[in-house]
Amino acid sequence: MIEFMLNGETVTTDDAPDTPLLWVVRDTFKLKGSKYGCGAGLCGACTMHVDGAAVRTCVLPISSVAGRAVTTIEGLGTPENLHPLQAAWYELSVPQCGYCQSGQIMSAAALLADNPSPSATDVDAAMAGNICRCGCYVRIKQAILQVGGTSLTDTSLAYDATLSDQETHA
Amino acid sequence: MKTLNLSRRGFLKTSGIVGGGLVVGFSLSGCGRSPLPIEPDADGFIPNAFLQITADNTMRFYCPRDEMGQGISTGLATLIGEELDVDPASFEVVFAGVHPDYNNPDFGVQMTGGSTSLSAHYLPLRQVGADTRAVLIEAAAMDLDVPANQLTTESGYVLSNGNRYPYGQFVATAATLQTPEAAPLKSSGDFRHISRTFPRIDGIAKSTGTAQFGIDVDIPGMHHAVVRRSPVAGARLKSVDKSAASSMPGVTDVIEISSGVAVVAEKYWQAKSAAEKLEPVWQEVALDQVSSASLRRDYAAQMSQDSGLVAEDEGDVGAGFEAAQKVLEGEYWTPYLAHAPLEPMNAVLNIEDGKAQLWSGTQSVQAAAGLVARFSGLEPENITVHNTYLGGAFGRRGTLTHVIEVTEIVTAVNKPVQLLWSREDDIRHGIYRPASLMRIRAGVDEAGKVTTWDAKRVGGNISPDSLKNILPGIFPGLGEGTVNWMVGLADSAMKGWITDPSSIEGLFEDYDFENVKITHTTVDHGLPLTFWRSVGHSYTSFAKESMMDELAIAADMDPVEFRLQNTKNNPRLNNVIRVAGEAMDAMTPDEGHYLGFAAHHSFATDVAEIAEVSVENGKVRVHKVTCVVDCGIAVNPDIVRAQMEGAIMFGLTAALYGNLELEAGEIQESNFHDYPILRMNEAPDVEVIIVDSGTEPTGVGEPGLPPIAPAVANAVFAATGQRLRSLPLNLGAASLQHGKEVG
Numbered sequence: 001m002i003e004f005m006l007n008g009e010t011v012t013t014d015d016a017p018d019t020p021l022l023w024v025v026r027d028t029f030k031l032k033g034s035k036y037g038c039g040a041g042l043c044g045a046c047t048m049h050v051d052g053a054a055v056r057t058c059v060l061p062i063s064s065v066a067g068r069a070v071t072t073i074e075g076l077g078t079p080e081n082l083h084p085l086q087a088a089w090y091e092l093s094v095p096q097c098g099y100c101q102s103g104q105i106m107s108a109a110a111l112l113a114d115n116p117s118p119s120a121t122d123v124d125a126a127m128a129g130n131i132c133r134c135g136c137y138v139r140i141k142q143a144i145l146q147v148g149g150t151s152l153t154d155t156s157l158a159y160d161a162t163l164s165d166q167e168t169h170a
Numbered sequence: 171m172k173t174l175n176l177s178r179r180g181f182l183k184t185s186g187i188v189g190g191g192l193v194v195g196f197s198l199s200g201c202g203r204s205p206l207p208i209e210p211d212a213d214g215f216i217p218n219a220f221l222q223i224t225a226d227n228t229m230r231f232y233c234p235r236d237e238m239g240q241g242i243s244t245g246l247a248t249l250i251g252e253e254l255d256v257d258p259a260s261f262e263v264v265f266a267g268v269h270p271d272y273n274n275p276d277f278g279v280q281m282t283g284g285s286t287s288l289s290a291h292y293l294p295l296r297q298v299g300a301d302t303r304a305v306l307i308e309a310a311a312m313d314l315d316v317p318a319n320q321l322t323t324e325s326g327y328v329l330s331n332g333n334r335y336p337y338g339q340f341v342a343t344a345a346t347l348q349t350p351e352a353a354p355l356k357s358s359g360d361f362r363h364i365s366r367t368f369p370r371i372d373g374i375a376k377s378t379g380t381a382q383f384g385i386d387v388d389i390p391g392m393h394h395a396v397v398r399r400s401p402v403a404g405a406r407l408k409s410v411d412k413s414a415a416s417s418m419p420g421v422t423d424v425i426e427i428s429s430g431v432a433v434v435a436e437k438y439w440q441a442k443s444a445a446e447k448l449e450p451v452w453q454e455v456a457l458d459q460v461s462s463a464s465l466r467r468d469y470a471a472q473m474s475q476d477s478g479l480v481a482e483d484e485g486d487v488g489a490g491f492e493a494a495q496k497v498l499e500g501e502y503w504t505p506y507l508a509h510a511p512l513e514p515m516n517a518v519l520n521i522e523d524g525k526a527q528l529w530s531g532t533q534s535v536q537a538a539a540g541l542v543a544r545f546s547g548l549e550p551e552n553i554t555v556h557n558t559y560l561g562g563a564f565g566r567r568g569t570l571t572h573v574i575e576v577t578e579i580v581t582a583v584n585k586p587v588q589l590l591w592s593r594e595d596d597i598r599h600g601i602y603r604p605a606s607l608m609r610i611r612a613g614v615d616e617a618g619k620v621t622t623w624d625a626k627r628v629g630g631n632i633s634p635d636s637l638k639n640i641l642p643g644i645f646p647g648l649g650e651g652t653v654n655w656m657v658g659l660a661d662s663a664m665k666g667w668i669t670d671p672s673s674i675e676g677l678f679e680d681y682d683f684e685n686v687k688i689t690h691t692t693v694d695h696g697l698p699l700t701f702w703r704s705v706g707h708s709y710t711s712f713a714k715e716s717m718m719d720e721l722a723i724a725a726d727m728d729p730v731e732f733r734l735q736n737t738k739n740n741p742r743l744n745n746v747i748r749v750a751g752e753a754m755d756a757m758t759p760d761e762g763h764y765l766g767f768a769a770h771h772s773f774a775t776d777v778a779e780i781a782e783v784s785v786e787n788g789k790v791r792v793h794k795v796t797c798v799v800d801c802g803i804a805v806n807p808d809i810v811r812a813q814m815e816g817a818i819m820f821g822l823t824a825a826l827y828g829n830l831e832l833e834a835g836e837i838q839e840s841n842f843h844d845y846p847i848l849r850m851n852e853a854p855d856v857e858v859i860i861v862d863s864g865t866e867p868t869g870v871g872e873p874g875l876p877p878i879a880p881a882v883a884n885a886v887f888a889a890t891g892q893r894l895r896s897l898p899l900n901l902g903a904a905s906l907q908h909g910k911e912v913g
Contacts, residue, residue: 015437016419023439027394032386033379035561037512038593042842045512073379082378089377093369093808096816097239098376099383099512099561124851131842133512133562134239135819137853139812 004065006031007075017063021055022046024062025072033073033102037131044130047103048072054110056129073102076109085109088143096134104130108144117148204551207267208232215341217302217349219271220250220295227326227338229254231261234272234291236282236533237372238511238563239816240871241809244371245288246295248805252363253299253355255323256337259371265557268539279644280536283568283701285773285869288805292867296355304353309343310335358803358864367808372559383561385590387518387529393422394438395579395589396445399430399599400452402835403697407431410450418444422585427578429571434583438590457696457835465832466503468693469607472628473501478689481669482678490622490685494613496724497622500717500909502610503896504709506830507603509702510845513561514596515572519579520586521546526553528576531560533568537643541570544646545577564820565701569601569639594840601639602830603702604630604694608677608713611912618725618735622685625677625713630694631670632701634661639700665692672701676710676876680743680771681718681736697832703820704872707772712897715768715880720893724911729767729884730754742800742863743769743776749861750778750798757782763793766885770876773869775801779818779877782854783885788901790886792822792854797874799858802865810870811858817874818856823848825879827898 003012006029015024020039025031025048034057037045041056048057049071077083082090085105095101104127111118111126118126123144132140206219213225222230231250237243243265247258266272273280276290303323310328311318320330327334358364375381400406412424415433420440425432431450435441472478491497517530519542526548532538535555543550560567576589591599606629613621638657641648664670669690678686702708722732730751737744747769759765762784769778782794797814804810827846831838839845883894892901895909 016439018443019437019439023437027437027439030388031379032382032388035383035513036385036590037514038842040593040841040843043512043593043847077378079374079378079380082374086374086377090369090373093373093812095239095370095373095376096241096812097512097560097562098372098381099559101376102379105377128849128851131512131847131849133510133564133820133847135816135822135848135853136812137819137848137850138815138856141850 002062002066004067005069007071013062015062018061021048021057021060021062021065021070025057025070031072031074035099035102037100037103042131043100043103044107045100045103047106047130049106049110052110052113054107073106076105083109084147085112085143088147092139092143092146094136094139094143096136100130100132104132104140108140111144112148118144120145204269206271207269207554213342215345217305217344218298219266219269220298221254221302223337223341225338225341227336229256229261229326229337230264232264232266232272234266234280235274235287236531236535236557236560236563236567237265238282238531238533238560238567240287240813241370241806242282242287244809245805246291247371248363249291249295250299252361253296254303256326258363259368260326261371263371266535267557268535268555279534281534281568283533283565285775285871285873288870289774289867292805293355297352300353300355301350305344305347305349306337306340308347309340313340313343364805365803365807367806370809376559381559383513384518384529384531384558385513385516385561387558387588389518389520389586392518392586392588393434393436393583394441395432395434395576395587396438396441396592397427397430397432397575397589397595398445398448398450399595401598401837402452402455402457403599404457405452405455408451408453410448412448414447414449415444418447423583425579425582427575427582429575432575432579434579434587438588442592455696455835460695460835461833462831465605465695468695469605469628472691472693473607473609473626475691478626478691479666479669480687481674481690482686482688484683485685487622487624487685487687491613493615493621495616497611497613497912498717498720498724498909499609499611499912500713500720500893500895502608502713502716504606504608504712505828505897506605506697507702507824507828508597508600508830508845509562509564509566510596510847511560511562511564511566514593515567515591516589517573517576518586518588519576521548521580521584524548524552527556528553528573529556529558530573531558531567532570532573533560533563534570534640534643537640538570538573540643540646541573542577544642545574546581550646564703565705566600568636569700570643571639593842597840597845598837601635601698601700603708604632604673604699606709608710610713610717612717612721614721614725618722618727618732620681620683620721620736623678623681623683624687626689626691627674627677627710628691628693629673630697630699631664631673631692632699632705633664633670633672635699636701672706674710675706676770676772677714680714680740680769681733682739703817704772704875707770707872707876708821708824709897711768711770711772711876712879712883715770715877716883716893716895719767719880719884719887720909733767733769740771743771745863746776746778746798746800746861749859750780750796753796753798753859754780757796760793764885764888766881766883766888768877768881768884770873772873772876775799775868775870775873777814777873777877779881781878781881781885783882783889785886785889785901790826790882790899790901791852792882794855794857795878795881796857797859798861799874800861800863801870801873802863802867804860804862805867807860810860813870814858814874815856817872818878819848819853821875821878822854822882825882825897825899826852829898
């Protein structure tokens with residue numbers, strides 16, 4: 001039995017200790033936002049935060065997160081309460097197929113937590129572990145730089161304005 | 171410009187009969203009249219297969235095409251919303267189930283591909299929107315007792331005497347009326363949504379992890395399956411000792427299926443761990459004897475023969491060689507490629523009380539339903555397919571062997587199962603873009619006119635395999651013998667009589683060649699083949715545009731000027747080249763950066779690209795790509811830009827890295843460490859310039875890809891003087907490059 005924090009709640013699982021965190025989160029706790037892409041820590045689609053750091057969870061045995069705090073995309077923001085990165089993702093129409101984007105956003109959120117105003121080179125370095133097969137890189141970078149260039153409060157306001165533009169559009 | 175009128179008329183005639191909720195669809199699948207796969211809401215008005223409007227003014231759009239990232243749900247919602255006067259962003263989008271009304275008007279079957287979705291639906295879906303708006307106005311006129319000509323609409327409301335009434339208020343009356351079939355469409359000057367940029371309607375779901383892909387489906391009692399398949403394509407299982415897997419925790423079943431051995435367990439990780447314990451033995455097949463080296467020798471042997479199927483022979487290439495001032499020859503190699511969509515193949519199937527429900531993101535729900543019917547023995551009417559978002563497709567999700575596998579598994583184990591392929595399965599047991607060896611001999615005269623173009627392609631054809639994969643699903647009643655006969659017929663026809671169009675498409679059509687000869691020889695070692703983003707254009711463009719660059723240099727002309735000179739009969743491509751040439755003239759590349767140019771017409775769209783490249787320590791780095799595209803009316807200009815950006819990145823992966831090697835018939839690559847995908851730190855900036863020729867929309871998902879590899883190769887030549895004629899581009903592999911000035 002392994003106990004850890006999942007999006008702020010204490011959870012326990014009896015999955016085998018070598019089971020990767022990704023599959024525990026998806027199959028046992030039924031949170032499907034984090035994706036399987038390679039199973040080898042090469043594509044970043046499975047990225048979650050473990051104690052705040054971006055981690056490839058498809059190769060992270062559940063035994064190694066005992067007692068630690070795991071945050072998934074579901075814990076970062078919701079459609080009703082978007083994280084500033086998610087708001088920028090929407091506003092700039094970053095996603096195409098969308099499959100890699102949970103991992104992209106979790107990597108980007110860890111970067112911004114560490115370095116609130118990253119340069120383009122910082123973004124390249126932090127995001128090089130996340131593959132986007134649709135090739136949305138131009139926009140992913142733009143979205144991160146946009147959020148990094150404004151304070152979180154400003155970005156939230158900017159997003160509100162976008163939403164009301166949408167409503168006006170309607 | 172593609173001719174679409176006939177199919178559009180057919181579509182309108184059939185889908186337009188929507189009065190009183192009666193829907194009659196045309197059918198090639200023998201289904202005849204069948205109920206729409208729509209869950210009706212209480213008081214929901216279903217005027218046709220595409221809409222449901224409820225009393226509380228919820229607008230549901232049943233999207234007939236599959237959303238694989240190309241933005242089609244936004245694009246099609248825009249078309250129907252424009253004429254219905256509903257904001258596309260306010261639709262609740264539902265991916266349509268199986269019904270002939272959702273057939274792709276270009277194909278006559280329910281399938282998404284070929285960059286057709288927007289163009290094929292451009293008029294039909296607008297007509298559906300206009301007709302529905304008309305019946306709502308008529309209903310409002312009755313309910314409000316106001317003449318219809320005094321009513322207008324805006325964003326889901328009927329306006330009358332300064333009051334706004336939601337459409338939903340009139341649906342009960344509308345449901346009793348005959349919906350018109352040919353309500354007038356808006357003129358482009360009145361468009362409020364078409365040609366406007368607004369965020370994709372799936373953007374929030376795809377930024378919050380709430381968009382549901384096939385892999386995310388989870389139903390009560392669902393077990394997980396992993397399949398061990400032969401490392402050599404086509405080899406069947408000889409024997410396996412199942413005990414090593416059967417005794418593993420959570421495992422409920424280990425069974426033989428047509429493609430190998432399936433392990434079913436309570437959880438995915440248990441199934442995967444158990445499957446790794448198996449040591450299956452496979453039967454021998456001819457492909458066992460093939461390696462990359464032997465394969466290349468077979469291609470070269472066929473290229474050196476004068477024989478081949480003549481696919482195109484216009485003018486007199488011999489006379490063209492005589493008229494040339496210079497004659498060049500180049501031989502171009504492009505390898506097998508996997509699609510590697512980030513979401514690997516998967517499907518969830520439940521069969522209960524003689525009814526089957528399948529969940530999977532596919533490029534054809536119709537084919538998926540047909541395969542479940544064929545391999546379960548159930549009647550097609552007892553099968554429901556739920557489509558989801560597709561985590562990338564690029565042609566890969568038109569082949570549904572995973573649906574066959576899950577059907578065989580569920581039929582045997584009698585419990586709901588999710589089958590998931592691993593990344594290794596995806597790379598090693600996939601279905602591939604064929605390899606090609608191409609040779610072009612071409613002549614140019616003093617005025618810079620191409621006098622002759624003699625090209626040959628050696629490689630496999632995708633059509634026989636495509637038939638093999640698609641026919642059994644689209645026509646579930648067709649016997650296996652008949653399918654094999656048709657596939658065999660296509661295979662021999664394309665070897666001996668008619669060239670598979672997709673094997674040579676793009677090799678010669680763009681320029682004003684008066685003397686042109688195209689020859690084709692099929693060499694096929696048995697790896698399964700299929701469509702891969704931009705299909706034949708993905709490799710022919712590399713040969714054609716590399717040779718055009720060489721000819722321009724031989725003629726001592728600017729590459730843009732040279733292409734303008736040779737596209738006088740092709741005004742739209744000529745204009746795109748001209749606009750791109752102006753952009754190129756305005757560029758001032760950094761020290762050590764070089765520009766390369768290429769242009770290509772595919773999927774009825776014209777694209778030119780300029781790559782800004784540097785070569786550092788023998789490594790090619792692409793800094794910026796400028797893309798000029800004419801795709802007719804850009805329904806959502808930002809999505810057009812996104813598709814160009816994406817196709818450029820996809821094409822760059824192929825240009826710089828994409829390669830599959832065979833050893834004893836086995837694909838050697840297995841995951842992203844040895845089948846790399848372009849990453850952010852390697853990705854160029856992209857600028858997209860949309861040229862609006864004002865015609866109806868043409869393809870967008872694929873045409874951005876073909877020009878990028880030759881644009882980069884041409885820039886590498888500018889940077890280094892090395893002409894790379896082999897993909898992926900590799901400055902260290904000069905021995906692979908065959909080319910010469912022959913006269």
